[in-house]
Amino acid sequence: MFRRDLLAGAAAGATAAALPRFAIAQPAAARTLRYVPHANIPNIDPFTNTAFVARDHAFLVYDQLYGMDEQFRPQPQMVQGHVVENDGLLWRFTLRDGLKFHDNTPVRGRDCIASIRRWGRRDAFGQELMSRVADMTEESDRVFAIRLNRAFPKMLEAFSKVTTSCLFIMPERLANVDAFTNITEAVGSGPYRFVQNEWVPGSSLAYVRNADYVPLSSGTASMTAGPKVAHFDRVEWKIIPDASTAAAALQSGEIDWWEQPTADLFPLVARNRNVAVDVINATGLIGIFRPNHLTAPFNNPAVRRTVLTAINQIDFMTAVIGDATVQGYPTLKREGIGYFAPESPSASTVGLDRLKKSIDAARAELQAAGAMGARLVLLNATDLASINAATLVGADLFRRMGFNVDLVSTDWGTLVARRASKNPIDQGGWSGFFTFWSGVDHWNPASHASIRGHGDNAWPGWPTIPAMEAQRNAWFDAPNDAAALAATTEMQRIAFDEVPYVPTGMYYQPTAYRRNLTGMLKGQPPLFWNIRRA
Template sequence: MKRVACKGHRKVRFALIKTRWPFTHCERSPWMASLILWVGRPLRTFTLMLFLGLSVAISACNQQDGVEKPRGAPLEKPVEPSAGGTYRRPLGNDPATLDPARITDSYAVAVVNQIFDSLVEFDERLNILPSLAQSWSASRDGLVWTFNLRQGVKFHNGREMIADDVVYSLARLLAPTVKSPRSWFLDKVKGALAFQEGTATTLEGIKAVERYTVQIILSEPFAPFTSVLGLPHLGIVPREEIERLGEGFSTAPVGTGPFRFVRWERGQEIVLKANEHYFRKRPSLDFIRFVIFPGNVVDDMFAALDRKELEESPIPASRRKQILDSGKFTVIRKPTLGIRLFGFNLDLPPFDQPEVRQAFNYAIDTTELNQEIRDRRHEVARGILPPGMPGYNPEVKAYSYNPEKAKALLAQAGHPEGKNLAPVTLGSSVKSAVSYQDYEGIRQYMARVGVHVELKEFDDWPTFRSALQQGKLQIFRYAWFADYPDPDNFLYPLFYSKSQTNYFRYRNPLVDRLLDDARRELDDLRRVKLYREAEQLILNDAPGIMLMHHTYEGLFQPYVDGVTVSALGEWYIPMWKIHLKPIPRAGTQR
């Protein structure tokens, strides 16, 4: 980090940080990767945080992380990246929208990340790097931020991107007409509430100072602010295209990214074409074709990969060992900042009773589910925050398998042996073999304590999401993957009482206060303490069953090269870096 003295008040200029850690075999921890010293903090705080970061990194090394090349392939000499070709990538469902300000699902993130750019971005180690902003500075109190934009960046319609576009795009996330489900990303911007409520026609805290300079003023410090600016939800859009297309922009997006939108046939495919004028360089690929598999049917994805109709695929759990032993494909593994869970709707009986929610947690053996269904591929969740996430607490008090305690809690709630308890419904939009095994496992465990669980399937993600938003599901199968490496991105959107993605309908004023305090706290150690306290309170209230922390494991054709996966998962793979190697003819070697 480079400090620069400026007139008026002292500022910090953030430059690219290249950190070389001694644990080069395990470059895993986003805490380690994105550790930044805030000016004015005592050096001892930084030293303590460095120690904590290294501790997290060492513990994370226990998980597999790396690349396995196909076995039996001839040794290859380095080759220059070849231009051209179509990359066919599976997508487990249709996105709800491709409008950055409105996206809520990972399917949209995977596509939108290729069409749009944000002010900053994350590298493979989750360092924050320049993107559309080539440099930025902050006042010592963390309230005034100035971003200097790259010049000459063009939208896909040919117009240059300037500061006014940044102001429009960020303000749009807060606009009352847009009703973005991610408006809370910018709720610390000065004047955000008045703008959202319509009492102000402009957003006071975001201004175009010059043609290529944007100033953002916060109402109070917000620790993960620069991380938030790297999210695809804050992708920069051209105002004239949104005004021209209206709601149609969600299905015909225009950005500055490495690929431009071509077409979207729902239930079939989304096609993108290389941006010839991308500010970094033209992508090696000519096209990306997202092939849609409604219901996220992994077996069908792998079958298409095996027929050479896709360039990548997840691994079907039921055939995992056989596929890995074959050595036919390149395998990439990466522990990610994600969690899979079963959520309870606390507004619907019987989950308005804490004893029932706790009973479900004690009745289900999550370790056994991971071992039998997923071949120990993932990390069994003790709490909410995943390993490698700042604030992760390996000592959190979690639930263990105890069916007798589950029965006692049900009796305490007035349901001895499940009496007077109507069948409960589990909703899911995923139709893979693993999801059915999950359901069958839950059904059997709950039957042992006298509770009957029924499955309700949804045909696609948008329909399922609508049911979640309307609060129609008693139990829902759900996954959450970090958008940025900060505990705020887990606990706040999932469990803050006013969050639009709090599908649990969870409300705890003390948790709200702790999360609010943590967002404005700039001392890392105090932030960790606040988040850990909030996490324990949430777990005690049992708004869901925390199953496991996701490890990404993907199969790729041997000729695919340049794939980089961060702890944010496969949705954030920068496709512009990928190229397709020439396939050698039979009997030849490189």
């Protein structure tokens, strides 16, 4: 219903006069990868900014202690190896020789310790780890140790996670910045250096190949694991909010890769024989509506449950991705999505009957909860097509339920800044917003930030659900797979009662790139190593 009719505009946009001209000289253009991300990046701190675009930027600049392959198995990356002693209470890590930050300082154990501490203040998985850490010490420049007061067998999964926030290793001087203060300098040890003085917020970012980066000498490149070989001298991100302009630029060859073509345009670009359209993230994208648990009316769980009663997930996914298909995917949308990714070992069908698709029943529940006509300040990011589409469907749904909807439309960066406010709605606060997580973000309780119920330390929305935290802890300590599934099943049952958020469905997002690019790796996030131009 809310998909834009841009086909004609995109065709017209293919003319030279309609396109922005990116200044790229030959032959340097052949050694430059030009990419259009799904959003602008207003904040380059990979720990304070949980937006995917900040993570994707960080994977160019930083490296991880362990990478994760396509089978979600941790593999050594910056680490040469590790040993575990004392019944799992002592972990000792040895870094690869010759690791160097972009400021020409060596990567040392103290940098890793400081990075772990800063990350552990912000990330859900990291917080669980830090609750078990007795101390962390540097035994030499290349060796550091973590001593635990309680075993943490999922240590490597924590270090290798690709869900935000990921553990990226930065110099100690940056990692010592307060975890709730944004760093403004991006210095890592990864395959590309961030060109800070070329960053034009809202327009472009640039990266140059790190000549000092030494890829792993063995193994196979798989998602974020294995050798990371930078074949391009430069990677340039172009922020193009208008989808028709991005589509035309891709078709004409002025850009090489458009991360997220919109539903109404990817069939058009797919008809161009020089463009490939593919799904590289097989875990999909899961939509959610996040209510603010601190402000009325969603501080009342009975009101939150009315949204479960009303929602029809397929309506949201149709607005986001339409009815088109991609080779290998006869449909790009799914419904019947609960609180864990459907292919994950944590998935359950418990509570799915609460998704009743009934506006009338929801109105009756809202009336009984005393919230008929309540004001909602609904945040929307118009520069992200998927979020904009979902929010428009949601605003219409809320109005039909009986809410008084105040739709606040901005760009994504402004939304992220505003959602950090805990003020009442009449003092600049908010009631809710729609967004998307990768399926791997909802794979298990460790990486699932939006299901947590730890109050002020939770992701914006700040639910306080002690029973949820208890089951999450039970999952961490589960002695076997059956016990782990029992814990996540109970978490889903609690979620359908307390509603930390409302699942709005799942879809598979195609990406589009010029066919002369080869070696593109599957998975999350978008990966800029091993790609080359044929």
